[in-house]
Amino acid sequence: xxxMFNAAATMGQLQQRMDLTSNNLSNxxxxxxxxxxxxxSSLMYQQVDNILGYDQDSPRLTPEGIRVGSGAxxxxxxxxxxxxxxxxxxxxxxxxxxxxxxxxxxxAPTQDGEVETRYTRAGNFYLxxxxxxxxxxxxxxxxxxxGQDGPIxxxxxxxxxxxxxxxxxxxxxxxxxxxxxxxxxVDIDNTRVMxxxxxxxxxxxxxxxxxxxxxxxxxxxxxxxxxxPSALEGSNVNMAKEMTDLLEAQRAYQFNAxxxxxxxQMMGLIGNMR
Amino acid sequence: MLRGFNTAGAGMIANQRHQDSLxxxxxxxxxxxxxxxxxxxxxFPEMLIQNMENRNIPTENGLSIPRNxxxxxxxxxxxxxxxxxxxxxxxxxxxxxxxxxxxxxxEIPDETGFLFFEVQNEDGEVRYTRNGNFTVDAEGFLTxxxxxxxxxxxxxxIQTGTEAFEVLETGEVISPFxxxxxGIAYHPNANDFVKEGDNLFNxxxxxxxxxxxxxxxxxxxxxxxxxxxxxxxxxxxxxxxxRAHRMFEMNQQVVRTFDQSMELAANEIGRLR
Numbered sequence: 001x002x003x004m005f006n007a008a009a010t011m012g013q014l015q016q017r018m019d020l021t022s023n024n025l026s027n028x029x030x031x032x033x034x035x036x037x038x039x040x041s042s043l044m045y046q047q048v049d050n051i052l053g054y055d056q057d058s059p060r061l062t063p064e065g066i067r068v069g070s071g072a073x074x075x076x077x078x079x080x081x082x083x084x085x086x087x088x089x090x091x092x093x094x095x096x097x098x099x100x101x102x103x104x105x106x107x108a109p110t111q112d113g114e115v116e117t118r119y120t121r122a123g124n125f126y127l128x129x130x131x132x133x134x135x136x137x138x139x140x141x142x143x144x145x146x147g148q149d150g151p152i153x154x155x156x157x158x159x160x161x162x163x164x165x166x167x168x169x170x171x172x173x174x175x176x177x178x179x180x181x182x183x184x185x186v187d188i189d190n191t192r193v194m195x196x197x198x199x200x201x202x203x204x205x206x207x208x209x210x211x212x213x214x215x216x217x218x219x220x221x222x223x224x225x226x227x228x229p230s231a232l233e234g235s236n237v238n239m240a241k242e243m244t245d246l247l248e249a250q251r252a253y254q255f256n257a258x259x260x261x262x263x264x265q266m267m268g269l270i271g272n273m274r
Numbered sequence: 275m276l277r278g279f280n281t282a283g284a285g286m287i288a289n290q291r292h293q294d295s296l297x298x299x300x301x302x303x304x305x306x307x308x309x310x311x312x313x314x315x316x317x318f319p320e321m322l323i324q325n326m327e328n329r330n331i332p333t334e335n336g337l338s339i340p341r342n343x344x345x346x347x348x349x350x351x352x353x354x355x356x357x358x359x360x361x362x363x364x365x366x367x368x369x370x371x372x373x374x375x376x377x378x379x380x381e382i383p384d385e386t387g388f389l390f391f392e393v394q395n396e397d398g399e400v401r402y403t404r405n406g407n408f409t410v411d412a413e414g415f416l417t418x419x420x421x422x423x424x425x426x427x428x429x430x431x432i433q434t435g436t437e438a439f440e441v442l443e444t445g446e447v448i449s450p451f452x453x454x455x456x457g458i459a460y461h462p463n464a465n466d467f468v469k470e471g472d473n474l475f476n477x478x479x480x481x482x483x484x485x486x487x488x489x490x491x492x493x494x495x496x497x498x499x500x501x502x503x504x505x506x507x508x509x510x511x512x513x514x515x516x517r518a519h520r521m522f523e524m525n526q527q528v529v530r531t532f533d534q535s536m537e538l539a540a541n542e543i544g545r546l547r
Contacts, residue, residue: 002297003290003297006294006298006301007300009301010301017304028390039306039407039419040302040304040306041305041405041407041472042301042305042308042469042472043471045468047468048291050353050354051394052386058355060355060469061356061358061465062357062359062465062466063466063468063478066354066355066356066357067311068291068294068298068357069295070298071297071301072301072302072305073304074408075407075419075472076407076419078371078373078409082370086425087278095382100438101436107472114542126545128383171319189435189436189437189438190412190436192409192412192437192438193412210314211413216412224498237461250306252303255511259296259297259300262516262519263293263297266290266293269522270286270526271521273526273530273533
């Protein structure tokens with residue numbers, strides 16, 4: 001009754017594919033979100049020697065026996081790294097990345113109280129007031145954004161603040177504006193090494209990869225940062241494509257369910273042989 | 275003995291196997307580079323039936339002459355002989371991921387000839403695949419999703435260092451690390467290739483696959499950011515599944531009919547009232 005197991009295993013995997021599509025759709029308005037694509041691969045094949053020698057000499061196309069498959073699995077989830085459309089927001093603390101494979105650096109706490117480096121393309125930053133009245137630039141989750149010289153902290157009493165296209169933070173005090181900090185921007189050419197932490201931030205697990213982070217991450221000089229001030233990068237989810245994928249997976253699910261129920265009916269026939 | 279019992283039973287087993295093969299095709303309707311299996315049935319070898327009897331000749335002493343005559347040929351059912359992968363080009367779809375490569379057949383001189391990407395499995399052996407859903411590992415090598423190295427023309431792994439590399443239609447990989455040609459294998463009889471799971475094929479025949487670029491009259495095209503889709507036709511598979519189900523049912527009915535005859539033989543013949 002291999003056909004029922006094939007169908008059941010594949011239905012579980014198709015369910016995951018639909019979950020992935022629904023995750024893409026729910027993040028369609030999430031700034032800096034990169035759409036994810038799942039792809040399938042066939043599962044193992046078993047060699048079955050279905051004839052017992054007496055018909056060995058009959059003409060055939062393929063090598064002896066038959067290869068019986070056991071369904072499909074979702075073998076990869078890859079991110080589409082193309083840059084989303086920038087949306088003008090006119091908010092001084094918003095900044096959008098214009099280049100593919102480029103990220104902001106965030107220091108976020110881990111579960112065991114340590115600080116780890118995360119990478120994100122969401123450029124909607126906020127100011128968080130420190131105990132001594134200083135201001136710190138943070139992400140929307142409140143995690144400190146990494147600058148060229150560590151976390152970006154400056155004195156609190158200012159009149160105006162903005163981020164320019166090189167990632168420099170211009171603070172105006174008493175009518176005079178000065179650059180007080182610069183955002184850290186990095187390029188990660190091989191995004192397949194990144195693990196998603198939440199919808200739009202990632203970590204690189206050096207221990208699992210056995211490759212130093214320094215070889216994977218390359219710092220970008222401020223002059224080459226190519227940021228768009230007062231804008232946010234929209235997600236690159238393509239609604240039409242996601243809907244097509246969803247329908248495709250749903251139909252495939254239906255077909256496999258049918259295959260399962262045919263298998264069940266065949267079992268029923270065996271049960272009714274006598 | 276009622277021979278038809280086994281004949282119908284064999285028919286049920288063969289249709290069950292056919293159903294297994296069809297359900298696997300259906301499962302892989304979304305698997306890139308998948309080649310659907312087509313089942314072929316074959317009748318069991320034919321046998322001659324002889325009628326053996328004795329004829330009594332009414333002579334004085336009584337004479338019995340053995341007499342054989344041939345009734346005709348019969349075979350005892352069918353079995354599923356082969357699952358033949360259908361080596362035909364699948365549709366090519368755009369995916370937008372630079373690590374997705376689609377291999378498109380051009381001209382092929384042999385009727386059963388086919389082209390494959392070359393990859394290296396965990397035992398260091400060459401395997402063949404049509405699934406170009408590749409990725410880049412932490413060390414920058416181009417691999418399959420199972421981590422098998424994709425090989426170049428010379429049979430060495432390809433290091434791109436990044437997922438932002440370029441592949442030309444000729445299969446030339448242009449990246450900051452390696453500039454190499456993707457290894458594309460051509461085999462004049464792809465039916466020698468057996469499926470191994472993870473979309474891999476193993477060459478089980480005596481003839482080695484050759485470099486497609488060196489083979490006479492072989493053309494191909496590699497398309498980056500595209501995948502070759504499965505060549506399963508869900509409608510055809512569904513129709514075949516329904517048919518295999520009914521064939522199974524009909525064979526089951528035949529078994530039941532024979533069973534009823536057996537019942538009569540067991541309970542009615544020679545019954546004393």
